Amino acid sequence: xxxxxxxxxxxxxxxxxxxxxxxxxxxxxxxxxxxxxxxxxxxxxxxxxxxxxxxxxxxxxxxxxxxxxxxxxxxxxxxxxxxxxxxxxxxxxxxxxxxxxxxxxxxxxxxxxxxxxxxxxxxxxxxxxxxxxxxxxxxxxxxxxxxxxxxxxxxxxxxxxxxxxxxxxxxxxxxxxxx
Numbered sequence: 001x002x003x004x005x006x007x008x009x010x011x012x013x014x015x016x017x018x019x020x021x022x023x024x025x026x027x028x029x030x031x032x033x034x035x036x037x038x039x040x041x042x043x044x045x046x047x048x049x050x051x052x053x054x055x056x057x058x059x060x061x062x063x064x065x066x067x068x069x070x071x072x073x074x075x076x077x078x079x080x081x082x083x084x085x086x087x088x089x090x091x092x093x094x095x096x097x098x099x100x101x102x103x104x105x106x107x108x109x110x111x112x113x114x115x116x117x118x119x120x121x122x123x124x125x126x127x128x129x130x131x132x133x134x135x136x137x138x139x140x141x142x143x144x145x146x147x148x149x150x151x152x153x154x155x156x157x158x159x160x161x162x163x164x165x166x167x168x169x170x171x172x173x174x175x176x177x178x179x
Contacts, residue, residue: 001059005050015042018060022067025136029071031081037074041067057145064136065146068128082120085113111169118168122161129154130161 004011022041027034044066052062119127128147132138140158144151 001049001052004046008046011046011049014045014059014063018063021060021136022063025064025132026067026071028135029131030074030077033074033077037067037070040070044070057142061138061142061145064132064138064142065148068132068146071128072124079120082116085116087113114169115165118165121168122164125149126157126161126164129157130165133158 001014004014019038019042023034023038026037026041030037041063045063048066052059054062119130122130125147129143132143132146138146140151140154143154147154
């Protein structure tokens with residue numbers, strides 16, 4: 001990172017090393033907009049490379065922090081997307097057979113909708129911590145560095161996000177069984 005300040009071409013190494021993982025994280029959060037958000041993330045990182053401070057974490061956590069901040073600018077679209085996914089009804093086709101594969105597809109679609117609804121109900125900070133853990137595989141220390149929050153805050157947000165998501169999924173499954 002330090003070398004890229006004097007020699008901008010060295011920044012390409014950082015991109016080559018982390019772009020796929022950051023893109024995967026962004027794609028899971030916003031779908032097809034990930035390409036644009038990845039470009040914006042690395043543009044910001046390039047412009048701010050002189051201000052980088054490791055804080056005990058590698059540049060990957062710093063990049064995820066930038067990516068998460070870029071996502072916050074697109075927060076409304078993300079929340080709308082989760083709400084829309086939650087409202088989608090499972091398509092039922094009269095021609096669909098009752099074989100195991102069809103049942104599994106319907107169950108998976110139903111679970112996806114319930115998970116999307118649960119994610120939409122989470123506070124932004126809780127959702128960020130949960131998704132950085134689940135989709136990006138960051139440690140608590142890396143998430144703390146990425147979001148510029150204390151590790152204790154990461155732990156409490158993750159605990160709350162997991163609990164609320166579990167409760168939402170459990171209640172949705174109970175309601176579904178009652179129907």
